[in-house]
Amino acid sequence: MTSTAQPTASDAPPVADWVRIEDLYDDPYPIYARLRAESPVAWVPAVGRYMVTSFEACHQIEQDAETFSADEESSLMKRSMGHSMLRKDDPEHQVDRAAYGPVLRPKAIKETWTSVFEKNAEKYLAAFAAQGPGSDLHLGFAAPFAAENLREIMGFRNATQEDMQRWSQTLIDGTGNYADDPEVWAKAAASSAEADAAIDELVPLLSAEPDATLLSAVVNAGLTLPAIRANMKMTIGGGLNEPRDVLGTAAWALLSNPEQLAQVVADPGLWAVAFEEAVRWVAPIGMYPRQTTREVEIGGVTLPAGARLGVNIGAANRDPVQFEDPEAYNLNREKKPHLAFGGGAHFCAGTWVARTSVAHVALPKLFAALPNLRLSTRPAREGGWVFRGMLELPVDWD
Ligand code: HEM
Numbered sequence: 001m002t003s004t005a006q007p008t009a010s011d012a013p014p015v016a017d018w019v020r021i022e023d024l025y026d027d028p029y030p031i032y033a034r035l036r037a038e039s040p041v042a043w044v045p046a047v048g049r050y051m052v053t054s055f056e057a058c059h060q061i062e063q064d065a066e067t068f069s070a071d072e073e074s075s076l077m078k079r080s081m082g083h084s085m086l087r088k089d090d091p092e093h094q095v096d097r098a099a100y101g102p103v104l105r106p107k108a109i110k111e112t113w114t115s116v117f118e119k120n121a122e123k124y125l126a127a128f129a130a131q132g133p134g135s136d137l138h139l140g141f142a143a144p145f146a147a148e149n150l151r152e153i154m155g156f157r158n159a160t161q162e163d164m165q166r167w168s169q170t171l172i173d174g175t176g177n178y179a180d181d182p183e184v185w186a187k188a189a190a191s192s193a194e195a196d197a198a199i200d201e202l203v204p205l206l207s208a209e210p211d212a213t214l215l216s217a218v219v220n221a222g223l224t225l226p227a228i229r230a231n232m233k234m235t236i237g238g239g240l241n242e243p244r245d246v247l248g249t250a251a252w253a254l255l256s257n258p259e260q261l262a263q264v265v266a267d268p269g270l271w272a273v274a275f276e277e278a279v280r281w282v283a284p285i286g287m288y289p290r291q292t293t294r295e296v297e298i299g300g301v302t303l304p305a306g307a308r309l310g311v312n313i314g315a316a317n318r319d320p321v322q323f324e325d326p327e328a329y330n331l332n333r334e335k336k337p338h339l340a341f342g343g344g345a346h347f348c349a350g351t352w353v354a355r356t357s358v359a360h361v362a363l364p365k366l367f368a369a370l371p372n373l374r375l376s377t378r379p380a381r382e383g384g385w386v387f388r389g390m391l392e393l394p395v396d397w398d
Pocket of ligand 1: 085086087097100150153235238239240242243246279283284285288289339340341342343345346347348349350351353354
């Protein structure tokens with residue numbers, strides 16, 4: 001639906017000046033529920049964006065890339081990582097995206113990467129078990145497992161999983177540096193330079209001798225060096241936290257719902273369902289930006305051209321219009337599409353990496369390796385809204 005009229009008092013988006021970033025970080029869901037009920041598209045001064053919180057409006061945005069551009073002006077992600085596919089529109093986006101295809105397809109995951117995920121799960125589970133009961137599953141297992149998988153898929157044979165974790169966190173902090181903190185920029189710039197140096201060292205080696213990795217694919221697809229660097233850094237930032245966080249969230253949800261855990265253990269086909277419900281329940285990427293290219297009606301309001309949006313898929317995934325009793329983790333709920341992996345042209349390129357490494361490998365191995373795994377008396381903590389996941393997940397076992 002389009003409108004050429006100026007926004008009038010009745011269809012101008014309301015201002016939600018009661019929303020505070022600290023509250024979003026602690027628990028965004030009551031805020032999303034109120035925003036959705038009051039107006040699913042509202043101007044939120046604290047974040048400098050129109051926040052979109054209903055399933056329908058988020059879906060509308062994902063299906064209309066001409067009106068809702070990913071190429072946001074003055075994007076902090078571009079400043080932190082360079083201009084990757086995630087901030088390009090088609091047809092430029094498709095050039096970069098096509099280069100990723102062969103490495104991340106289900107066939108390649110099955111033939112090349114599943115055995116890597118298995119090896120890494122066994123290695124980091126053994127290290128975690130050695131830390132003893134009471135240890136933090138998030139830092140002790142989920143983080144190094146996700147980082148090492150990504151290191152190998154991307155082909156950083158000249159870096160460690162610890163480098164990947166540091167680069168990922170500092171580059172992400174740069175993309176969210178709305179406070180313009182110089183220390184945050186300095187750390188992001190240092191990681192960017194380290195990652196660039198690692199890429200530059202590998203480019204000639206992979207041109208001469210291609211292999212199955214992502215870096216080899218983009219080098220041999222003929223992408224320019226700035227495009228290679230930007231896409232690699234975006235993937236370091238966007239391919240580590242999410243599998244780490246869904247692993248923690250799914251484990252926490254199952255440990256908090258023993259009857260559902262018993263169901264999954266009795267029927268291993270349900271690990272995939274447990275994973276999908278975990279990304280629905282707590283979307284690891286809770287919000288991503290878009291910018292309007294024209295005046296448009298959405299969610300009952302009119303937005304001007306050039307409006308900066310926050311597409312809150314974390315909120316869309318808890319919209320009661322789409323999901324019954326949405327605040328509950330329930331793997332027996334009616335199967336319906338969720339938006340945790342986005343949609344349209346930018347639909348996540350790493351879904352099969354995430355599904356296979358977490359649902360098919362890590363979760364079953366975790367619950368098989370640690371007998372009577374249970375939550376520790378020290379409470380688990382979760383946080384975030386742009387990215388959301390466990391901050392700490394202390395567990396005990398026999
Ligand atoms: C549970 C895990 C994951 C979730 C929930 C997730 C979520 C998302 C979402 C929501 C987007 C779209 C963002 C936007 O439109 O602005 C996206 C894009 C992307 N993801 Fe993932 N992701 C996950 C894992 C991964 C992994 C493991 C990788 C890499 C191995 C990866 C690589 C990418 C890439 C390259 C894009 C950009 C696609 C494009 O612009 O065409 N993701 N992801």
